[in-house]
Amino acid sequence: MLKLILILPPYKQVTIFFSEARTHILNSIRISVKLPTIIVSLCLIVAASIGGLGYFAFKQNILQESQKSLTILTDERRRAQQNWSENLSGDVANFGANPTVIAAANAFNTSFALLTDDPERQHQRAYISDNPNPVGERDRLDRAQENVHYNFQHANYHPFFRQIKDGEGYYDIFLFNPEGDLVYSVYKEADYATNLRTGRYSGSGLGQAFAAAI
Known part of the structure:
Protein backbone atom coordinates (compact mmCIF):
# COMPACT_ATOMS: atom_id res chain seq x y z
CA MET A 1 0.00 0.00 0.00
CA LEU A 2 1.39 3.36 -1.05
CA LYS A 3 0.34 6.65 0.37
CA LEU A 4 0.77 10.29 -0.52
CA ILE A 5 0.74 12.92 2.26
CA LEU A 6 -0.12 16.54 1.47
CA ILE A 7 0.34 19.38 3.98
CA LEU A 8 -2.23 22.12 3.32
CA PRO A 9 -2.77 25.44 5.08
CA PRO A 10 -3.46 25.93 7.84
CA TYR A 11 -1.32 22.87 8.66
CA LYS A 12 -3.95 20.31 7.72
CA GLN A 13 -2.69 16.87 6.70
CA VAL A 14 -4.36 14.96 3.84
CA THR A 15 -3.30 11.36 3.22
CA ILE A 16 -4.02 9.57 -0.09
CA PHE A 17 -3.66 5.75 -0.26
CA PHE A 18 -2.84 3.72 -3.39
CA SER A 19 -3.29 -0.04 -3.48
CA GLU A 20 -0.68 -2.32 -5.09
CA ALA A 21 -3.05 -3.27 -7.92
CA ARG A 22 -3.72 0.33 -8.76
CA THR A 23 0.00 1.03 -8.59
CA HIS A 24 0.65 -1.75 -11.12
CA ILE A 25 -1.98 -0.32 -13.47
CA LEU A 26 -0.45 3.12 -13.16
CA ASN A 27 2.99 1.71 -14.01
CA SER A 28 1.64 0.31 -17.30
CA ILE A 29 0.40 3.77 -18.44
CA ARG A 30 2.78 5.91 -20.41
CA ILE A 31 4.40 8.75 -18.50
CA SER A 32 3.10 11.30 -21.04
CA VAL A 33 -0.45 10.35 -20.05
CA LYS A 34 0.16 9.49 -16.42
CA LEU A 35 1.96 12.67 -15.37
CA PRO A 36 -0.71 15.17 -16.48
CA THR A 37 -3.39 12.97 -14.93
CA ILE A 38 -1.57 12.86 -11.61
CA ILE A 39 -0.98 16.61 -11.66
CA VAL A 40 -4.62 17.33 -12.44
CA SER A 41 -5.77 14.90 -9.75
CA LEU A 42 -3.50 16.46 -7.15
CA CYS A 43 -4.70 19.95 -8.13
CA LEU A 44 -8.32 18.86 -7.73
CA ILE A 45 -7.58 17.29 -4.35
CA VAL A 46 -5.75 20.38 -3.14
CA ALA A 47 -8.49 22.69 -4.45
CA ALA A 48 -11.21 20.61 -2.79
CA SER A 49 -9.29 20.51 0.50
CA ILE A 50 -8.67 24.26 0.50
CA GLY A 51 -12.30 24.90 -0.41
CA GLY A 52 -13.50 22.70 2.44
CA LEU A 53 -11.20 24.37 4.93
CA GLY A 54 -12.29 27.77 3.68
CA TYR A 55 -15.95 26.85 4.11
CA PHE A 56 -15.46 25.70 7.69
CA ALA A 57 -13.42 28.81 8.50
CA PHE A 58 -16.13 31.01 6.97
CA LYS A 59 -18.83 29.20 8.96
CA GLN A 60 -16.84 29.62 12.17
CA ASN A 61 -16.42 33.35 11.51
CA ILE A 62 -20.15 33.75 10.88
CA LEU A 63 -20.97 32.01 14.17
CA GLN A 64 -18.50 34.15 16.07
CA GLU A 65 -19.86 37.36 14.54
CA SER A 66 -23.43 36.29 15.34
CA GLN A 67 -22.47 35.64 18.94
CA LYS A 68 -20.80 39.05 19.17
CA SER A 69 -23.85 40.77 17.70
CA LEU A 70 -26.17 38.97 20.12
CA THR A 71 -23.97 39.93 23.07
CA ILE A 72 -23.90 43.57 22.00
CA LEU A 73 -27.68 43.64 21.50
CA THR A 74 -28.27 42.05 24.90
CA ASP A 75 -25.98 44.57 26.60
CA GLU A 76 -27.67 47.49 24.85
CA ARG A 77 -31.12 46.30 25.89
CA ARG A 78 -29.95 45.76 29.46
CA ARG A 79 -28.53 49.29 29.61
CA ALA A 80 -31.69 50.73 28.03
CA GLN A 81 -33.85 48.91 30.58
CA GLN A 82 -31.65 50.13 33.42
CA ASN A 83 -31.77 53.72 32.16
CA TRP A 84 -35.55 53.54 31.74
CA SER A 85 -35.97 52.21 35.27
CA GLU A 86 -33.70 54.90 36.71
CA ASN A 87 -35.52 57.64 34.79
CA LEU A 88 -38.91 56.34 35.89
CA SER A 89 -37.81 56.23 39.52
CA GLY A 90 -36.65 59.82 39.20
CA ASP A 91 -39.97 60.85 37.65
CA VAL A 92 -41.93 59.23 40.47
CA ALA A 93 -39.82 61.03 43.08
CA ASN A 94 -40.24 64.36 41.29
CA PHE A 95 -43.99 63.96 40.87
CA GLY A 96 -44.35 62.92 44.50
CA ALA A 97 -42.81 66.23 45.54
CA ASN A 98 -44.73 68.31 42.98
CA PRO A 99 -47.15 70.70 44.76
CA THR A 100 -49.79 70.29 42.03
CA VAL A 101 -49.68 66.50 42.32
CA ILE A 102 -49.95 66.69 46.11
CA ALA A 103 -52.89 69.10 45.92
CA ALA A 104 -54.62 66.92 43.30
CA ALA A 105 -54.19 63.76 45.37
CA ASN A 106 -55.72 65.44 48.44
CA ALA A 107 -58.56 66.96 46.40
CA PHE A 108 -59.47 63.70 44.68
CA ASN A 109 -59.29 61.75 47.93
CA THR A 110 -61.58 64.20 49.74
CA SER A 111 -64.12 64.51 46.93
CA PHE A 112 -64.12 60.75 46.27
CA ALA A 113 -65.13 60.08 49.86
CA LEU A 114 -68.08 62.51 49.62
CA LEU A 115 -69.94 60.02 47.40
CA THR A 116 -71.03 57.60 50.09
CA ASP A 117 -73.65 55.80 47.97
CA ASP A 118 -71.58 53.30 45.94
CA PRO A 119 -68.84 55.67 44.69
CA GLU A 120 -67.47 53.01 42.32
CA ARG A 121 -70.75 52.76 40.42
CA GLN A 122 -71.26 56.54 40.32
CA HIS A 123 -67.75 57.35 39.10
CA GLN A 124 -67.73 54.60 36.49
CA ARG A 125 -71.10 55.72 35.16
CA ALA A 126 -69.96 59.35 34.95
CA TYR A 127 -66.56 58.75 33.31
CA ILE A 128 -66.97 55.37 31.55
CA SER A 129 -70.58 54.44 30.77
CA ASN A 147 -72.54 69.07 39.67
CA VAL A 148 -70.58 67.22 42.32
CA HIS A 149 -67.35 68.28 43.98
CA TYR A 150 -65.30 65.48 42.39
CA ASN A 151 -66.18 66.61 38.86
CA PHE A 152 -65.01 70.15 39.56
CA GLN A 153 -61.71 68.81 40.87
CA HIS A 154 -61.44 66.55 37.83
CA ALA A 155 -61.91 69.50 35.47
CA ASN A 156 -59.19 71.37 37.33
CA TYR A 157 -56.47 68.68 37.45
CA HIS A 158 -57.22 66.26 34.62
CA PRO A 159 -55.63 68.38 31.81
CA PHE A 160 -52.45 68.60 33.90
CA PHE A 161 -52.11 64.81 34.26
CA ARG A 162 -53.14 64.16 30.67
CA GLN A 163 -50.37 66.48 29.46
CA ILE A 164 -47.82 64.63 31.61
CA LYS A 165 -48.99 61.25 30.31
CA ASP A 166 -48.81 62.32 26.68
CA GLY A 167 -45.55 64.23 27.06
CA GLU A 168 -43.70 61.48 28.92
CA GLY A 169 -45.21 58.60 26.94
CA TYR A 170 -46.81 56.88 29.96
CA TYR A 171 -49.63 54.40 29.50
CA ASP A 172 -51.62 55.93 32.34
CA ILE A 173 -51.31 57.79 35.63
CA PHE A 174 -53.04 56.54 38.78
CA LEU A 175 -53.76 58.15 42.13
CA PHE A 176 -54.71 55.99 45.13
CA ASN A 177 -55.78 56.84 48.63
CA PRO A 178 -54.25 54.90 51.56
CA GLU A 179 -57.30 52.61 51.69
CA GLY A 180 -56.60 51.35 48.17
CA ASP A 181 -59.28 53.25 46.22
CA LEU A 182 -58.21 54.24 42.71
CA VAL A 183 -59.46 57.82 43.06
CA TYR A 184 -58.10 59.02 39.72
CA SER A 185 -56.93 57.62 36.39
CA VAL A 186 -56.25 59.40 33.12
CA TYR A 187 -57.66 56.64 30.88
CA LYS A 188 -60.55 55.43 33.09
CA GLU A 189 -60.40 51.71 32.44
CA ALA A 190 -62.47 49.01 34.18
CA ASP A 191 -60.44 49.20 37.42
CA TYR A 192 -61.13 52.95 37.81
CA ALA A 193 -62.81 53.84 41.14
CA THR A 194 -62.41 50.28 42.46
CA ASN A 195 -60.48 49.28 45.54
CA LEU A 196 -57.14 47.68 44.63
CA ARG A 197 -56.64 46.30 48.11
CA THR A 198 -59.91 44.39 48.60
CA GLY A 199 -61.77 44.69 45.28
CA ARG A 200 -61.99 42.37 42.29
CA TYR A 201 -58.82 43.81 40.75
CA SER A 202 -56.65 43.35 43.83
CA GLY A 203 -54.90 40.41 42.15
CA SER A 204 -54.21 42.30 38.92
CA GLY A 205 -50.84 43.74 37.97
CA LEU A 206 -51.93 47.17 39.19
CA GLY A 207 -53.21 45.68 42.43
CA GLN A 208 -49.89 43.93 43.01
CA ALA A 209 -48.02 47.15 42.25
CA PHE A 210 -50.15 48.99 44.82
CA ALA A 211 -49.55 46.27 47.42
CA ALA A 212 -45.79 46.46 46.81
CA ALA A 213 -45.80 50.26 47.13
CA ILE A 214 -47.57 50.54 50.48
Whole structure:
Protein backbone atom coordinates (compact mmCIF):
# COMPACT_ATOMS: atom_id res chain seq x y z
CA MET A 1 0.00 0.00 0.00
CA LEU A 2 1.39 3.36 -1.05
CA LYS A 3 0.34 6.65 0.37
CA LEU A 4 0.77 10.29 -0.52
CA ILE A 5 0.74 12.92 2.26
CA LEU A 6 -0.12 16.54 1.47
CA ILE A 7 0.34 19.38 3.98
CA LEU A 8 -2.23 22.12 3.32
CA PRO A 9 -2.77 25.44 5.08
CA PRO A 10 -3.46 25.93 7.84
CA TYR A 11 -1.32 22.87 8.66
CA LYS A 12 -3.95 20.31 7.72
CA GLN A 13 -2.69 16.87 6.70
CA VAL A 14 -4.36 14.96 3.84
CA THR A 15 -3.30 11.36 3.22
CA ILE A 16 -4.02 9.57 -0.09
CA PHE A 17 -3.66 5.75 -0.26
CA PHE A 18 -2.84 3.72 -3.39
CA SER A 19 -3.29 -0.04 -3.48
CA GLU A 20 -0.68 -2.32 -5.09
CA ALA A 21 -3.05 -3.27 -7.92
CA ARG A 22 -3.72 0.33 -8.76
CA THR A 23 0.00 1.03 -8.59
CA HIS A 24 0.65 -1.75 -11.12
CA ILE A 25 -1.98 -0.32 -13.47
CA LEU A 26 -0.45 3.12 -13.16
CA ASN A 27 2.99 1.71 -14.01
CA SER A 28 1.64 0.31 -17.30
CA ILE A 29 0.40 3.77 -18.44
CA ARG A 30 2.78 5.91 -20.41
CA ILE A 31 4.40 8.75 -18.50
CA SER A 32 3.10 11.30 -21.04
CA VAL A 33 -0.45 10.35 -20.05
CA LYS A 34 0.16 9.49 -16.42
CA LEU A 35 1.96 12.67 -15.37
CA PRO A 36 -0.71 15.17 -16.48
CA THR A 37 -3.39 12.97 -14.93
CA ILE A 38 -1.57 12.86 -11.61
CA ILE A 39 -0.98 16.61 -11.66
CA VAL A 40 -4.62 17.33 -12.44
CA SER A 41 -5.77 14.90 -9.75
CA LEU A 42 -3.50 16.46 -7.15
CA CYS A 43 -4.70 19.95 -8.13
CA LEU A 44 -8.32 18.86 -7.73
CA ILE A 45 -7.58 17.29 -4.35
CA VAL A 46 -5.75 20.38 -3.14
CA ALA A 47 -8.49 22.69 -4.45
CA ALA A 48 -11.21 20.61 -2.79
CA SER A 49 -9.29 20.51 0.50
CA ILE A 50 -8.67 24.26 0.50
CA GLY A 51 -12.30 24.90 -0.41
CA GLY A 52 -13.50 22.70 2.44
CA LEU A 53 -11.20 24.37 4.93
CA GLY A 54 -12.29 27.77 3.68
CA TYR A 55 -15.95 26.85 4.11
CA PHE A 56 -15.46 25.70 7.69
CA ALA A 57 -13.42 28.81 8.50
CA PHE A 58 -16.13 31.01 6.97
CA LYS A 59 -18.83 29.20 8.96
CA GLN A 60 -16.84 29.62 12.17
CA ASN A 61 -16.42 33.35 11.51
CA ILE A 62 -20.15 33.75 10.88
CA LEU A 63 -20.97 32.01 14.17
CA GLN A 64 -18.50 34.15 16.07
CA GLU A 65 -19.86 37.36 14.54
CA SER A 66 -23.43 36.29 15.34
CA GLN A 67 -22.47 35.64 18.94
CA LYS A 68 -20.80 39.05 19.17
CA SER A 69 -23.85 40.77 17.70
CA LEU A 70 -26.17 38.97 20.12
CA THR A 71 -23.97 39.93 23.07
CA ILE A 72 -23.90 43.57 22.00
CA LEU A 73 -27.68 43.64 21.50
CA THR A 74 -28.27 42.05 24.90
CA ASP A 75 -25.98 44.57 26.60
CA GLU A 76 -27.67 47.49 24.85
CA ARG A 77 -31.12 46.30 25.89
CA ARG A 78 -29.95 45.76 29.46
CA ARG A 79 -28.53 49.29 29.61
CA ALA A 80 -31.69 50.73 28.03
CA GLN A 81 -33.85 48.91 30.58
CA GLN A 82 -31.65 50.13 33.42
CA ASN A 83 -31.77 53.72 32.16
CA TRP A 84 -35.55 53.54 31.74
CA SER A 85 -35.97 52.21 35.27
CA GLU A 86 -33.70 54.90 36.71
CA ASN A 87 -35.52 57.64 34.79
CA LEU A 88 -38.91 56.34 35.89
CA SER A 89 -37.81 56.23 39.52
CA GLY A 90 -36.65 59.82 39.20
CA ASP A 91 -39.97 60.85 37.65
CA VAL A 92 -41.93 59.23 40.47
CA ALA A 93 -39.82 61.03 43.08
CA ASN A 94 -40.24 64.36 41.29
CA PHE A 95 -43.99 63.96 40.87
CA GLY A 96 -44.35 62.92 44.50
CA ALA A 97 -42.81 66.23 45.54
CA ASN A 98 -44.73 68.31 42.98
CA PRO A 99 -47.15 70.70 44.76
CA THR A 100 -49.79 70.29 42.03
CA VAL A 101 -49.68 66.50 42.32
CA ILE A 102 -49.95 66.69 46.11
CA ALA A 103 -52.89 69.10 45.92
CA ALA A 104 -54.62 66.92 43.30
CA ALA A 105 -54.19 63.76 45.37
CA ASN A 106 -55.72 65.44 48.44
CA ALA A 107 -58.56 66.96 46.40
CA PHE A 108 -59.47 63.70 44.68
CA ASN A 109 -59.29 61.75 47.93
CA THR A 110 -61.58 64.20 49.74
CA SER A 111 -64.12 64.51 46.93
CA PHE A 112 -64.12 60.75 46.27
CA ALA A 113 -65.13 60.08 49.86
CA LEU A 114 -68.08 62.51 49.62
CA LEU A 115 -69.94 60.02 47.40
CA THR A 116 -71.03 57.60 50.09
CA ASP A 117 -73.65 55.80 47.97
CA ASP A 118 -71.58 53.30 45.94
CA PRO A 119 -68.84 55.67 44.69
CA GLU A 120 -67.47 53.01 42.32
CA ARG A 121 -70.75 52.76 40.42
CA GLN A 122 -71.26 56.54 40.32
CA HIS A 123 -67.75 57.35 39.10
CA GLN A 124 -67.73 54.60 36.49
CA ARG A 125 -71.10 55.72 35.16
CA ALA A 126 -69.96 59.35 34.95
CA TYR A 127 -66.56 58.75 33.31
CA ILE A 128 -66.97 55.37 31.55
CA SER A 129 -70.58 54.44 30.77
CA ASP A 130 -71.77 58.00 30.03
CA ASN A 131 -68.47 59.14 28.56
CA PRO A 132 -69.19 60.35 25.00
CA ASN A 133 -65.69 59.37 23.88
CA PRO A 134 -64.86 55.80 22.73
CA VAL A 135 -62.55 53.38 24.52
CA GLY A 136 -58.98 54.62 24.25
CA GLU A 137 -60.13 58.25 24.13
CA ARG A 138 -61.96 58.55 27.45
CA ASP A 139 -59.20 60.84 28.65
CA ARG A 140 -60.64 63.58 26.41
CA LEU A 141 -63.48 64.14 28.89
CA ASP A 142 -62.37 66.84 31.33
CA ARG A 143 -65.56 66.95 33.39
CA ALA A 144 -68.67 64.82 33.81
CA GLN A 145 -72.05 66.54 33.74
CA GLU A 146 -73.18 66.13 37.36
CA ASN A 147 -72.54 69.07 39.67
CA VAL A 148 -70.58 67.22 42.32
CA HIS A 149 -67.35 68.28 43.98
CA TYR A 150 -65.30 65.48 42.39
CA ASN A 151 -66.18 66.61 38.86
CA PHE A 152 -65.01 70.15 39.56
CA GLN A 153 -61.71 68.81 40.87
CA HIS A 154 -61.44 66.55 37.83
CA ALA A 155 -61.91 69.50 35.47
CA ASN A 156 -59.19 71.37 37.33
CA TYR A 157 -56.47 68.68 37.45
CA HIS A 158 -57.22 66.26 34.62
CA PRO A 159 -55.63 68.38 31.81
CA PHE A 160 -52.45 68.60 33.90
CA PHE A 161 -52.11 64.81 34.26
CA ARG A 162 -53.14 64.16 30.67
CA GLN A 163 -50.37 66.48 29.46
CA ILE A 164 -47.82 64.63 31.61
CA LYS A 165 -48.99 61.25 30.31
CA ASP A 166 -48.81 62.32 26.68
CA GLY A 167 -45.55 64.23 27.06
CA GLU A 168 -43.70 61.48 28.92
CA GLY A 169 -45.21 58.60 26.94
CA TYR A 170 -46.81 56.88 29.96
CA TYR A 171 -49.63 54.40 29.50
CA ASP A 172 -51.62 55.93 32.34
CA ILE A 173 -51.31 57.79 35.63
CA PHE A 174 -53.04 56.54 38.78
CA LEU A 175 -53.76 58.15 42.13
CA PHE A 176 -54.71 55.99 45.13
CA ASN A 177 -55.78 56.84 48.63
CA PRO A 178 -54.25 54.90 51.56
CA GLU A 179 -57.30 52.61 51.69
CA GLY A 180 -56.60 51.35 48.17
CA ASP A 181 -59.28 53.25 46.22
CA LEU A 182 -58.21 54.24 42.71
CA VAL A 183 -59.46 57.82 43.06
CA TYR A 184 -58.10 59.02 39.72
CA SER A 185 -56.93 57.62 36.39
CA VAL A 186 -56.25 59.40 33.12
CA TYR A 187 -57.66 56.64 30.88
CA LYS A 188 -60.55 55.43 33.09
CA GLU A 189 -60.40 51.71 32.44
CA ALA A 190 -62.47 49.01 34.18
CA ASP A 191 -60.44 49.20 37.42
CA TYR A 192 -61.13 52.95 37.81
CA ALA A 193 -62.81 53.84 41.14
CA THR A 194 -62.41 50.28 42.46
CA ASN A 195 -60.48 49.28 45.54
CA LEU A 196 -57.14 47.68 44.63
CA ARG A 197 -56.64 46.30 48.11
CA THR A 198 -59.91 44.39 48.60
CA GLY A 199 -61.77 44.69 45.28
CA ARG A 200 -61.99 42.37 42.29
CA TYR A 201 -58.82 43.81 40.75
CA SER A 202 -56.65 43.35 43.83
CA GLY A 203 -54.90 40.41 42.15
CA SER A 204 -54.21 42.30 38.92
CA GLY A 205 -50.84 43.74 37.97
CA LEU A 206 -51.93 47.17 39.19
CA GLY A 207 -53.21 45.68 42.43
CA GLN A 208 -49.89 43.93 43.01
CA ALA A 209 -48.02 47.15 42.25
CA PHE A 210 -50.15 48.99 44.82
CA ALA A 211 -49.55 46.27 47.42
CA ALA A 212 -45.79 46.46 46.81
CA ALA A 213 -45.80 50.26 47.13
CA ILE A 214 -47.57 50.54 50.48
